[in-house]
Amino acid sequence: MMATQPAKLVEVEAVSKRFTPQVSLGDRLAALLGSPVETRTVHAVDRVSFGIEAGEVLGLVGESGCGKSTLGRVIAGIHPPSEGRASIAGVTVMGDGRTPLKRTTRIQMVFQDPFASLDPRVRIGETISEGPLAHGLVTRADAQDYVTRWLTAVGLPAEAAGRFPHQFSGGQRQRVAIARALAMQPDVLVCDEPVASLDVSIQAQIINLFLKLRRELGLTMLFISHDLGVVRHLCDRVAIMYLGRIVEIGPAAQIFATPRHPYTRALLDSVPKLVTGRDELVTFKPIQGELPSPLSPPPGCHFHQRCPRAEARCRSEAPELAGRPDAVTGHAVACHFPLADEA
């Protein structure tokens, strides 16, 4: 890397992740004897590259099965990538599956379901202090004050430390999960659908909490969500994923105002909007068809079967994410026939 180029805090370079179920002994023997054995490999993430600047919030958007959660987990070091490399400040998060798991405190994760991500038998205070104690971020003597500090930061009373998860509502539990992640003083926070399971009024409270924490701590975040409204509200930049690939990436304002990829356009058109006009006629322009299976993604551009602009070339040749995907202000699109800016 050239010295003049500002380093991204998070670098994702051509990361792919495939899941192949273990082949049974019988199948292995059958394969040895020459019979064709079907391997069902899921191509969850396919050569994805992008960077996140320090202090930036990148939204990762897509429908179920597009690989957004898997990508988040690869970046957080939960899954090793099949190919490529994810690094934080130049340090690889995790190599291939054979190198031992590198324990890092530089990245933390907040999960979707706070009912599943908190241990029901452990008091909140212990849940929050366990990691920092293990990594020597705080001494046992200071642990209580430390927990109080983070509980306050997420808007919970200090007494919460002595309670168990079941004594909290969903929104409060999500606050605990955020406090637990922040107490590790990570450089990067990966949030996987952190507000998806919450009621609208509670969701607004947690969104405001993220906004506050961002202002106060300068958090760098990868914010994974299927909810375009939430992403638009919280994120500086947005990456749209479809079937394992990033099809468009750019500043949030630009993506929402002038999407260039037909899929992004269609996704935006699919979101129900609040109808407040007297006789406003609601028309969706739904995307035709369904998401193809990641077990056998279509050749060429993955979106071509559902795309109104598809031509012969789209069926055979996968478009690259052209443009300047790494530039902060860059708006890059993986499409042979992108929409013009006036769309």
Added chain:
Amino acid sequence: MSPVLLDVSGLTTRFATRAGSLNAVEDVSFTVAEGEIVGLVGESGSGKSVTGFSILGLIDPPGRIVSGSVKLNGRELVGLSHAELRSMRGREIAMVFQDPSATLNPVLTIETQMRLAIAAHENLGDAAARARCIEVLGAVGIPDAARRIEAYPHQFSGGMRQRVAIAIALLNRPKLIICDEPTTALDVSIQAQILTEMKSLAARLGTAMIWISHDLATVSSVASRILVMYAGRLIEAGPMAQVLRQPHHPYTRGLLGSLPGMAPPGEDLVQIPGTMPSLIDLPKGCAFQPRCGFADAQCATMPALSAGAGRRVRCHHPLAAETVP
């Protein structure tokens, strides 16, 4: 205005729990006209689903309807026997649930399940029954219905399964379909497809619908009238666009302000402080009072739902000429 199809009045459904008895639905009154789509909105625990179940008589002990009436075309449904309810369900009122993988039987083919639904109400010959199934599946947008009808639920995607569930609800041409969060579990692109199809089906067949959802935007795109529930009670009702443009209840306004998109990106949303109270331990008077910025001494008494066919609100201090930006 079309004649009234469903008339719910003073409906109260109580559940006896170990911690005490609670009214999941309390004193709920509303009507649905023929062919009308009404949106029923609220957060978890507001009683919106229990209202739907109560209309269908699907309340099992420890729950029961303690008072009120549900009239369909003038016929009282509360207090009907199991057999009478069974013959009504599916034929006159059908329901579509949130999770299609939980409502379809995994070991029966789609055809078998659909034929059972027809056989429950009507004696139709083999060929005629099959033809009706295929026709309805086609109407809800399942391609190649004649072949797909022999498949099992697991061979369908989530969106297709929900279409099958909708098809089953339509089979006996009910006058009213209660849809309980039918698109919540689906991806946005599939949700848009189903919303579009449901709307055009309802218009074509003249079916009335109660669309239960927590998502204001979804409801606003299908329904013409909105009912807002909070802690078991109806707190606001009226024509959709009017209520959304100018909510009278502070809770409705708070709910609208909570939507991302109501504030410029990056700015704090107008949030409602606190959480919904437990139904076992409701505050005195208006249930929203502890979270309300307009609450005063008067709010310690329960406000009545204002009467009238147009806009109704249950609040001592309804918001006047204020508009959500």
